[in-house]
Amino acid sequence: MKRFYENVDVSEVVDAGWQVTLDGRGLRTVKGTPQIVPTRKLAEALAREWAEQSEDIDTSRFVHRDQTDFAIDMVANDPEEAISQILKYAETDTLCYRADPEQPLFERQQAVWEPLIKRVEQTHSIKFTRVSGIVHRPQPPETLATLSDFLRGRDHFTLAGMQTMASLAASLCIPLLALEDGAEPIALWRAASLEEEWQSDLWGRDQEAEARRRRRQEGFLAACDWIGLLND
Numbered sequence: 001m002k003r004f005y006e007n008v009d010v011s012e013v014v015d016a017g018w019q020v021t022l023d024g025r026g027l028r029t030v031k032g033t034p035q036i037v038p039t040r041k042l043a044e045a046l047a048r049e050w051a052e053q054s055e056d057i058d059t060s061r062f063v064h065r066d067q068t069d070f071a072i073d074m075v076a077n078d079p080e081e082a083i084s085q086i087l088k089y090a091e092t093d094t095l096c097y098r099a100d101p102e103q104p105l106f107e108r109q110q111a112v113w114e115p116l117i118k119r120v121e122q123t124h125s126i127k128f129t130r131v132s133g134i135v136h137r138p139q140p141p142e143t144l145a146t147l148s149d150f151l152r153g154r155d156h157f158t159l160a161g162m163q164t165m166a167s168l169a170a171s172l173c174i175p176l177l178a179l180e181d182g183a184e185p186i187a188l189w190r191a192a193s194l195e196e197e198w199q200s201d202l203w204g205r206d207q208e209a210e211a212r213r214r215r216r217q218e219g220f221l222a223a224c225d226w227i228g229l230l231n232d
Contacts, residue, residue, distance in 0.1 A: 001056070001057045001059070002055065002056060002057070003053055003055050003056070003057055004022075005022040005023045006023060007021075007022070007023050007024070008020065008021070008022060008047050008050045008051040009021045009024075009047070010040065010043045010044055010047050011026070012040075013026075013034075013036050017036040017037050017038045017039070017043075018036065018037055018038075018039065018040050018042070018043035019034065019035060019036045019037070019043065020035065020043055020046045020047045020050060022050060027046075029068070029069040029072050029073050030069050030073065031069070031073040033072050033073060035065075035068060035069070035072065036072075037068060037157070038155070038157060038230060039229060039230055039231065039232045040232060041229045041231075041232055042064070042068070042226070042229040042230060045064050045225075045226075045229050046064055046065055046068060049061060049062050049063070049064060049065055063219075063222045063226075064222070064225075064226050064229070067160060067161065067164060067222070067223060067226045068157075068226075070160050070164075071156055071157045071159075071160035071161075072156075074160070075156040075157075075159050075160040075163070076156040079152075079156055079159060082156070082159045082160065082163050083148060083151045083152060083159065085163055085166075085167075086151060086159065086162055086163050086166050086172060086175075087144060087147060087148060087151070087172070089166040089167070089169075089170060089171055089172040090139060090143070090144060090147050090172040090173075091138065091139055091144070092136065093128065093139075093170075093171045093172055093173055094169065094170045094171045094174075094192060094195070095113040095116060095117050095128075095173045095174070095191070095192075096117070096128050096129060096130050096131055096139075097131050097133075097134065098110070098113070098130060098131065098132050099132065099133075099195075100132050100133060101132060105195065105198055106132070108194065108198065109194065109195070112191050112194055113191065113194070116173060116174075116177060116188075116191060117130075117173055119177065120173045120176050120177060123176075123180075124146055124147065124150060124176070125146065126140075126142070126143040126146050126147065127140055127143060128140075128143060128173075147172065157230050158179075158227065158230060161175070161223050161224075161226050161227040161230070162175040162176075162178075162179075162227075164219065164220075164223040165178055165220055165223045165227075168192075168216050168220045168223070169188070169189070169192035169193075169220060170192070171192055174188050174189075174191065174192045178224050178227065179227065183224070185220070185221050185224035185225075186221065188224075189217050189220050189221065192220075193213065193216075193217070196213065
């Protein structure tokens with residue numbers, strides 16, 4: 001697609017938020033909803049994605065736009081479904097599933113994952129069940145109920161970012177930690193991919209698998225950045 005605009009600006013929508021304009025026309029989502037976001041910082045990031053396009057538009061560079069459209073078109077219309085999808089990652093959280101205690105991987109998981117889980121438990125006054133092996137064990141109902149209440153207190157933009165992060169990390173603990181002040185997204189991603197990296201180091205690295213992992217990392221870091229832009 002050829003670039004069809006010259007000027008990219010950000011305008012304030014009274015009592016609603018901020019919107020990117022192309023040659024004075026406010027942008028809409030892919031489903032036609034006005035693309036109004038809650039902070040100027042996010043609007044400016046969206047504007048940069050348009051302003052930095054060359055003569056031929058590369059839609060793969062619209063990372064924040066796609067996340068924003070997902071929040072407005074999907075999550076805002078059915079937040080309960082988003083909460084349900086996010087909670088599934090609490091029930092099977094990667095950080096809760098450890099190798100057998102006699103295996104070297106177990107020590108590494110304990111060293112990296114245990115402090116993270118404990119931090120989530122202390123912050124939210126909950127308790128996770130740890131599992132050695134791959135056999136599923138349910139999390140305590142009170143833990144899921146507390147996390148459900150927490151998620152219901154988040155706006156649809158935050159839920160959208162959390163859903164993206166949870167799906168990429170296969171964990172709810174990771175996006176919960178990403179919401180904290182001073183969070184280090186790359187450290188959280190490395191924690192989430194610890195076992196995958198361990199296995200790759202042990203058995204060798206496949207070029208296609210490495211490319212997929214890089215794309216997932218990029219998506220996770222972009223979602224973390226997007227969440228940060230929700231706070232002016």
